[in-house]
Amino acid sequence: MDNINREISKIVEKTGSKRITVLTNALKIDGFVYTCSDNKCKQVIRGVLTLQDAVVCKLSDYCTCDEEECKCNDFVCFKYKWLNIMQDKIVSFSILD
Numbered sequence: 178m179d180n181i182n183r184e185i186s187k188i189v190e191k192t193g194s195k196r197i198t199v200l201t202n203a204l205k206i207d208g209f210v211y212t213c214s215d216n217k218c219k220q221v222i223r224g225v226l227t228l229q230d231a232v233v234c235k236l237s238d239y240c241t242c243d244e245e246e247c248k249c250n251d252f253v254c255f256k257y258k259w260l261n262i263m264q265d266k267i268v269s270f271s272i273l274d
Contacts, residue, residue, distance in 0.1 A: 185270065189210050189212065192274070206232070206234075209228060210226070228259070235253070239253060
């Protein structure tokens with residue numbers, strides 16, 4: 178298991194929540210962290226964070242801001258049952274309640 182997966186797994190275990198938001202340079206991704214069970218960890222790809230029921234939004238399309246306010250549009254996002262994110266592309270993440 179790679180370092181970022183290990184850290185995310187620790188937080189998921191501690192909080193009891195698998196909901197996550199991941200930011201890359203160009204994307205906002207919401208989903209549920211895939212956790213392996215029954216010794217299926219061999220299926221986890223090294224260097225990849227796997228999410229289930231992921232919603233992917235392009236940051237450039239997601240929010241528009243002017244001097245007074247920002248508006249964000251969830252309708253411009255795409256849904257995926259499974260999504261693999263290369264760990265070296267992750268800028269930040271947050272485990273959500």
